[in-house]
Amino acid sequence: MAKEGADMTEETQFMIDTNPGKEPEHVESSGDAKEMRAVVLAGFGGLNKLRVTKKAMPEPQDGEVKIRVKACGLNFLDLMVRQGSIDNPPKLPIVPGFECSGIVESVGENTAGFEIGDRVMAFVNYNAWAEVVCTPADFVYKMPEEMSFAEAAAFSLNFVAAYMMLFEVANLREGMSVLVHSAGGGVGQAVAQLCSTVPNVTVFGIASCSKHAAIRESVTHLFDRNVDYMQEVQKISPEGVDIVLDCLCGENTAKGLTLLRPLGTYILYGASNMVTGETKSFFSFAKSWWQVEKVNPIKLYEENKVIAGFSLLNLLFKHGKCNLVKSVMDKLLCLFDQKKIKPVVDSLWALEEVKEAMQRIHDRGNVGKLILDVEKSPTPLMASDSTETSEAGEEEEEPEGDNDSKERMPFIH
């Protein structure tokens, strides 16, 4: 797998030099209160397209909530946005990021339900990776008191997506079986936890070997993503599985459909296989579109199978389903209160460390969610010797080589 370490040294240096560990208080009390720090994507491509810069602070419009951001979620989709490997890529420059948590700083006209000081988590149609963000109140949810900002930023997208796929699209019930790819990722861990709230559900998880020790307890059966998982699953469950959750696409689509038992549901919720290198030169969205094997409805009829696609962001921002998502969030917060689910945070990163964070998710090094902690300063080790990161990135041949980096990253397991 290609590494994204190239050109990182200079950029990292630049980012840190121009943003010498500012505390949020400094920003708030600085001379120009209308500016904020934000990650900006200047062009589609590699890591060097990302910079932390000052931007004009947004003000809430009608129906919007202005949030002082504490933590942001980083998802695989953000890599695809960076590469432009998505349908209808946005006009650049933009501030990436689709979810955050923080404190309500003000509300726009005709905005009901929120007050200044409320601790909230929110979906944003881009713009999340900044010190301040404005988003319609329809996409904002109050946080439970027991939830940290990092947990909240790890909660919304992963748990809502996992819940809706399992219970809205596929109708998970007692005794069923679920196969989930990227079982160690944010959605994968949410799926595993939600499955455990239903009696007698078997979870087949697929993940890189390096994650197995950390996630073994969360699933029933665990397979290496590099082995022939089909054969392994069929050995254990010759009839197949009830639900397949696939964020990879490509050859896994046909495999997933084959593994389904009658009346089973395959759900495609991402296409991370499109990203094989730093840039989209090899796999653009259009190319992937044509390379995915298409499905004949008559085959589904013969085999009694179901195939579904699920994109939470499209559901929210294109398809106007915010009320449905709100009702799902209410159910999830109940489960959180009952301590039946709890977001898994992999690691916290300063805005200035967004490239290293992206490299980690690209290398499938994470267990759970990567969080951009807006108040965090880049770790001293990286600031003092940023070339080490770059070299590590270039030298690492195996995904298992994460032990080195653990020493310089503040992990939360």
Add this chain to the structure above:
Amino acid sequence: MAKEGADMTEETQFMIDTNPGKEPEHVESSGDAKEMRAVVLAGFGGLNKLRVTKKAMPEPQDGEVKIRVKACGLNFLDLMVRQGSIDNPPKLPIVPGFECSGIVESVGENTAGFEIGDRVMAFVNYNAWAEVVCTPADFVYKMPEEMSFAEAAAFSLNFVAAYMMLFEVANLREGMSVLVHSAGGGVGQAVAQLCSTVPNVTVFGIASCSKHAAIRESVTHLFDRNVDYMQEVQKISPEGVDIVLDCLCGENTAKGLTLLRPLGTYILYGASNMVTGETKSFFSFAKSWWQVEKVNPIKLYEENKVIAGFSLLNLLFKHGKCNLVKSVMDKLLCLFDQKKIKPVVDSLWALEEVKEAMQRIHDRGNVGKLILDVEKSPTPLMASDSTETSEAGEEEEEPEGDNDSKERMPFIH
């Protein structure tokens, strides 16, 4: 649409001549008790491939129930079997038919749950259109006392299929909308009734104009199958519908997917558009397979849509889901006891009238289910002047021309 009246005269004459209105008692008490009447399909093709002949009576094997048949269901699928327009067509000759009702005459070894004299309905993997049938006890269900044999033969396949599509595959809930093709057919009417058991469900029905008067009350909105129903549905429900049930295939697949609202489910449960004439010369299964537009999983992902196939017979006879079907049947019999659902019988036909019955379902003349009544004699009018049927079949240019035939058919509405 091509008519199937050709060559019918001679065949009908033949069938009636060789089977002069035998009462079942005559058969039972006849010299050779080991013979029975049955409809036999001798070759794939037109109506002239069907005959009523004497056959050796089957005896129940291990785990089987032997049923003295009273009524059989006739489905569109039986036309496709006759034409050989299905995947893996059976070796000929066979006795067609997948469902019947009757009285248990004996049981095989190791057959639990049934006693001689039980009134039952059953699924059969072919062989239903006969005076006697044997089938595994897993596919046999006791009939409620209030249910007639004709109703029972109209119940099993249509209501189980409708229920499983709405509640197992698509998860119908309060406030949803359902579009159903062939709303006047057996499954269509079952769908309409089951939708009425859920609060506030909107049903869009599509049917030939000739059926509108009879089924108007059963659905919320009714459209002519010959008009652009997409535009009409979008006018009423710009957001689309939650569930599309399609037994036609062809161009309706793409239309159905387009009409879905986000998170909506399109279910293909038949491909009757494959049958356009008397024989399969124009549309074979293989040809249809390639002509159906295939679906790109990434498109489903972008649009948050679900596409499913449903074949109850494959589920039962290939996929081993008889326990699930049994549990569905239990729920349906509860609904029947509560008088919330009731099978709609279109008409009763003698075994010797199977061609006329098939012509009627081919012409989409039926409202509800066509039943082969094993104890019925061919109607005197047809026996005395069978050429009239043939001529009517050839002259009828419009589906609305059913009023003529009503006079010579014993309708039950």
